Amino acid sequence: MSELRTDTDSADAVLRRHFDALGAALxxxxxxxxxxxxxxxxxxxxxxxxxxxxxxCGNGGSAAEAQHLTAELVGRFEGERRPLSALALHAETxxxxxxxxxxxxxxxxxxxxRAHGRAGDILLVLSTSGSSANVVAAAKAAxxxxxxxxxxxxxxPNPLAALCDDALTVEAETVSTxxxxxxxxxxxxxxxxxxxxx
Numbered sequence: 001m002s003e004l005r006t007d008t009d010s011a012d013a014v015l016r017r018h019f020d021a022l023g024a025a026l027x028x029x030x031x032x033x034x035x036x037x038x039x040x041x042x043x044x045x046x047x048x049x050x051x052x053x054x055x056x057c058g059n060g061g062s063a064a065e066a067q068h069l070t071a072e073l074v075g076r077f078e079g080e081r082r083p084l085s086a087l088a089l090h091a092e093t094x095x096x097x098x099x100x101x102x103x104x105x106x107x108x109x110x111x112x113x114r115a116h117g118r119a120g121d122i123l124l125v126l127s128t129s130g131s132s133a134n135v136v137a138a139a140k141a142a143x144x145x146x147x148x149x150x151x152x153x154x155x156x157p158n159p160l161a162a163l164c165d166d167a168l169t170v171e172a173e174t175v176s177t178x179x180x181x182x183x184x185x186x187x188x189x190x191x192x193x194x195x196x197x198x
Contacts, residue, residue: 018176025172025181033168033185040150040166041192047122048197053085055117055147057109057138058126061179063090065126065152069186077190081197087116089138109138119146127151128178130158130169139163152185154178 044054054073056066066088073086089112090096099111113123123142127135130153139149139160151160151167154175161167170181 021173021177022180025170025177026184028171029168029181033188036166036168037185037188037192038195040189041194041196043148044122044189044193045196047120048084050120051085052118052121053087053116054122054124055087055089055113055142056124056126057089057112057135059090059132059135061175062126062128062132062135062152062182063088065179065182065186066124067091068183069124069189072186072190073193077187077194079194081194087112089113089116106133106137108134110134110141113138113141113147114145117142117145117147120148122148122150124150124152125160125164126153126182127158127160128154128175128182130154130156130160132160136160136163152182 047054054070056069057063058066067090070086070088073084075083089109092112095112096108100108103111117123123138125135125139130151136159139151140163142149143163149164151164153161153167153169155171156169158169161169168185170178170185172178172181
């Protein structure tokens with residue numbers, strides 16, 4: 001019985017540390033993020049007023065966050081509003097698999113950016129490391145076509161934050177905490193956008 005209690009105590013301690021780390025990341029990163037997210041929301045609202053679109057991409061958990069954002073924009077976040085054009089580039093599975101097969105993994109997002117992105121559109125790239133080669137290639141392709149590039153990454157310095165027009169870099173001890181912060185930032189961007197749309 002005492003062995004079970006020790007396991008439970010150990011699990012509780014691990015979870016407490018995780019929650020403490022997330023709380024610390026929120027405290028450390030929240031201040032720098034608020035003003036920038038308000039500006040991003042205003043820029044997105046202006047983009048949608050001129051019928052532009054947002055493209056988003058990432059790998060693994062970052063792909064899930066990218067798709068979460070695009071779902072909130074095409075559907076709705078909290079308020080009723082018109083649907084907004086947003087594409088998660090990894091979600092087009094036939095295109096992704098064909099591109100990777102024919103051109104290699106570094107082109108999986110970049111080729112789609114060249115196909116769908118227009119000057120003045122926005123590409124939001126997500127990477128916990130800030131160095132994923134296919135995401136960096138997407139940001140480079142976006143710049144080539146005249147898109148605005150934003151990044152959500154882990155701690156600086158990293159290549160993606162340096163390359164993009166603007167970046168929110170998350171200072172956190174673990175990848176999981178960076179990903180959780182990215183979801184907070186995605187939801188905050190949706191709030192800022194809806195406020196800007198009125």
